[in-house]
Amino acid sequence: MTTPVNTATDHDTDNCPVVVVGAGAWGTALACAFSRNTSTVLWSRDPAQLEQMVQTRINARYLPQTRLPDALMLEADLHRALAHVTERPNQPASRAGLVILGTPMAGLPAITEKILADLQATGGRILGLIWTCKGLDAQSAKLPHEIMQTELEAADKTVPIGALSGPSFAKEVAQGLPVALTIASENEALCEATIQTLHSPHVRVYQSTDVLGVSVGGALKNIMAIACGISDGLELGDNARAALLTRGLAEMRRFGVALGAQASTFAGLTGLGDLVLTATGDLSRNRQLGLAIGQGQSPQVLLNQGITAEGARCVGAVLERARTLGVNLPISEAVHAVLFEGLSAQDCVTQLMTRDPARDI
Known part of the structure; x- marks a missing residue:
């Protein structure tokens, strides 16, 4: 899949790169918000949906009235998307970044497993995995952080994790209207990176340790x-x-x-x-x-x-x-x-x- 080239030159170089996994309404809205501050890739599991977004710069299925920022890159291959935020031992120029999981609760275990498998295969390092879904798993009755911990233990992998939450409608965030969010994690570096990368005149980010x-x-x-x-x-x-x-x-x-x-x-x-x-x-x-x-x-x-x-x-x-x-x-x-x-x-x-x-x- 051919992706748009990120031509933005005004991003703060201190901000870490970001990949948003999931091109639903909330994933797309967050990708729009992150791309205003840093180099950002949006991944979609649906190649047809992504091709349509590449051609029109609009997510017609979920946010039909919002044009995607020119700086936002689009990707249909998960491995290539993750490469954008993975620091690898054999690639000195690579840089660790954040993976934002814009998937619903039902898809959280499977996509987390795939991401951890990719990191295992490449020996790569990321700054953290951040989920945005809200709820409990209908089958296991687990909360998102419990699902993430289970997947990390199964993969025998240590990755900082956190939740990005707060009162927010995707449509308004995508349009750049004011919003306040909370990043919750016990990992201070992950919180700092999220705040620095997402905080803007339109997005205010608060910190919590109470995941x-x-x-x-x-x-x-x-x-x-x-x-x-x-x-x-x-x-x-x-x-x-x-x-x-x-x-x-x-x-x-x-x-x-x-x-x-x-x-x-x-x-x-x-x-x-x-x-x-x-x-x-x-x-x-x-x-x-x-x-x-x-x-x-x-x-x-x-x-x-x-x-x-x-x-x-x-x-x-x-x-x-x-x-x-x-x-x-x-x-x-x-x-x-x-x-x-x-x-x-x-x-x-x-x-x-x-x-x-x-x-x-």
Whole structure:
């Protein structure tokens, strides 16, 4: 596949190179943002999609209204894409960079395995692997960092890892509108490289060491967004939405702390911030699913149509882990009952409102 030549000359040479793996909406948006600061490659597993982007400089499938920056390079071969950020012993000019995983939860184990295999084969070194997906794996009930740790152990490989998260819609990031994100990792060098490479007048990046808390916030906010969408679809009013947001935040924090996360994380961008955006923003797929259900559409029909709502995919796994911890998640339980157990949207509201009184914590 012929790729556009990166002709940009104004990138900061201190910024490390980046490859974004996955040309969905969020992967493409992040590639656009990174390419404004540093040498960036976007990899797509679909050669036809990539060829179309090469010809038109538009990702028609996911971001049809956004033109890709001229500096952004496109690649269909994963090995060649990774070579852009891999420092190799026999190539003195090579430079270690960041691999940003723009794949959904379902694709995280497989793509991580392929990347680690490539690094093993070449003896190369990268600055780190950063995932952007949010949720729990439906089969294993693992969070993203647990999946990454499993893959690293299987490959007998040591690579710094981290999560890039926060309240963000792909469309707005691709357009260069202001956004604040969090890079969460226990590796200081990875955090510093991410901040230096992504931070700009349009993108503000904060640092956290609470990878677990960031992952939990990213997973449960999608479930709460479905609940808020159902409430708005039923036209229950602003008071009901405010109650769901507040109690949803408490549910997120309760679950996260039980797993070992820091309570303070849930008051930040990846907790409250992401919850508010996803539960109230019109671009939110999880909110849109809830709205459609509240307006009378069948949950099973909607899910069978292939609607991508991570909250629906992970709510069962969340409840599975919550039960092993002895943690009560009433909103998550109600959403699961509506999606998969035949509970009507109105009965869902009744179920939540008639629960026994509890402390507001």
